[in-house]
Amino acid sequence: MKVGIIGGTGDIGKGMALRLSQNHEVIIGSRKEEKATLSCDACCQCLRELNLPFNLTSSTNQGVVDNSDIIVFSIPLETLQITIDSLTGLEGKLVVSLMNPMERKDHFRYAPPEEGSAAMQLQKILPDSKVISAFNNIPAKQWSQMSEILDYSVCVCGDDEEGKKIVMELVNSISELEALDAGPLAVSATVEAITPLVINIAKYNSMRDVGVYFR
Amino acid sequence: MKVGIIGGTGDIGKGMALRLSQNHEVIIGSRKEEKATLSCDACCQCLRELNLPFNLTSSTNQGVVDNSDIIVFSIPLETLQITIDSLTGLEGKLVVSLMNPMERKDHFRYAPPEEGSAAMQLQKILPDSKVISAFNNIPAKQWSQMSEILDYSVCVCGDDEEGKKIVMELVNSISELEALDAGPLAVSATVEAITPLVINIAKYNSMRDVGVYFR
Numbered sequence A, B: 001m002k003v004g005i006i007g008g009t010g011d012i013g014k015g016m017a018l019r020l021s022q023n024h025e026v027i028i029g030s031r032k033e034e035k036a037t038l039s040c041d042a043c044c045q046c047l048r049e050l051n052l053p054f055n056l057t058s059s060t061n062q063g064v065v066d067n068s069d070i071i072v073f074s075i076p077l078e079t080l081q082i083t084i085d086s087l088t089g090l091e092g093k094l095v096v097s098l099m100n101p102m103e104r105k106d107h108f109r110y111a112p113p114e115e116g117s118a119a120m121q122l123q124k125i126l127p128d129s130k131v132i133s134a135f136n137n138i139p140a141k142q143w144s145q146m147s148e149i150l151d152y153s154v155c156v157c158g159d160d161e162e163g164k165k166i167v168m169e170l171v172n173s174i175s176e177l178e179a180l181d182a183g184p185l186a187v188s189a190t191v192e193a194i195t196p197l198v199i200n201i202a203k204y205n206s207m208r209d210v211g212v213y214f215r
Helices: A011-020 A033-049 A060-069 A079-084 A118-125 A140-144 A161-173 A185-204 B011-020 B033-049 B061-067 B077-085 B118-125 B140-144 B160-174 B187-205
Strands: A002-006 A025-030 A056-062 A068-074 A093-098 A101-105 A108-110 A130-133 A153-158 A179-184 A211-215 B003-006 B025-030 B056-060 B071-072 B094-095 B102-104 B108-110 B130-133 B153-158 B177-185 B212-214
Touching: A002 A011, A002 A060, A011 A140, A025 A033, A025 A060, A033 A056, A033 A185, A033 B056, A056 A060, A068 A079, A068 A161, A068 A179, A068 B177, A068 B187, A079 A118, A093 A118, A093 A161, A093 B003, A101 A185, A108 A185, A118 A130, A118 A185, A130 A161, A130 A185, A140 A179, A153 A161, A153 A211, A153 B061, A179 A185, A179 A211, A185 B177, B003 B011, B003 B061, B011 B025, B011 B033, B025 B033, B025 B061, B033 B130, B061 B187, B071 B118, B071 B160, B077 B118, B094 B118, B094 B160, B102 B187, B118 B187, B153 B160, B153 B187, B153 B212, B160 B177, B177 B187
Parallel strands: A002 A025, A002 A068, A025 A056, A068 A093, A093 A130, A153 A179, B003 B025, B003 B071, B025 B056, B071 B094, B094 B130, B153 B177
Antiparallel strands: A101 A108, A130 A153, A211 B212, B102 B108, B130 B153
């Protein structure tokens, strides 16, 4: 399974690349190819030091779209439209959203777009792609700490049942993450809203890197 | 701590009465006193059979308001206004909402009132009460199964910090529940929405009585 990460040079993107490249062919994408190369080199160096096998390359975001089966959008929602406007060929592709739009006032608040959620906005912008939401509530710092086992529950939402199954398999292939079918894409609003909730819980209860388990 | 349960004859209300009456003075309330008496008798019978100590009585809903320090609203949101219209003396009281408004279409959906959440609506109707939301995501059936240990995370939201602390202590006094300060009352919208989410997760993943853990 070829997985490309749009916005693969951010903290979560790099962590995903480190984790996924054990079992999948992964492409780190960025608007600027040099940035993707630098990020990829750092990840490869890290994985070599850990004596882990990996299959990891870099490319522009367009290269990610052209060469991946699954395309993960790991970018802030604010840059979504401009990023997609710069790309072609997303029709028919399996697209994963892990975006969690939020704003900070006295506490973090979920700030969904008018479509209802970030994933639903992505589906509206890309009506011919299969949009699936996943990976939303995993603490950002945990992704790249390769010594940490990730054993969280991961809600997967989407209207394309086959695409959802593929993404659930992708989730289950990482560390000890447990994919859960959370229903149609509309449910992504609730799942995205859990991210500011866990950040607040960490702050108010002096906890660190709070994740979610449904059991 | 005297705890009164408005709607104490429903499944969750009865379960709460069973669990809370070990460590607190609990009053089961109902619109009709006979119904509250019947429910209370059944709970007392159950607790005697388990050889557990308890302090449990029954009353009308108005009796609950008159004689409790903490008043739990365990009723459907649809009956909230009519219930409150029939009561006096709620001003200044500590009031707990565990209501989760939802509707069922192909899946369960969170259906908040225009105030943003059930707890926020309760606060609007009772501007002079201290409204705290808690206990929202505990699987209904688990409440009354006294053989089951409840070890879920319980998000507690509210704008009155002292009231929130008292309710968190109440949560922590039940089985092995873990109260978490989830921030102001506005956050209750996210917490209430988790209830239809866990019901859907149970259905779609062939699980039973799914609860939430934040760790």
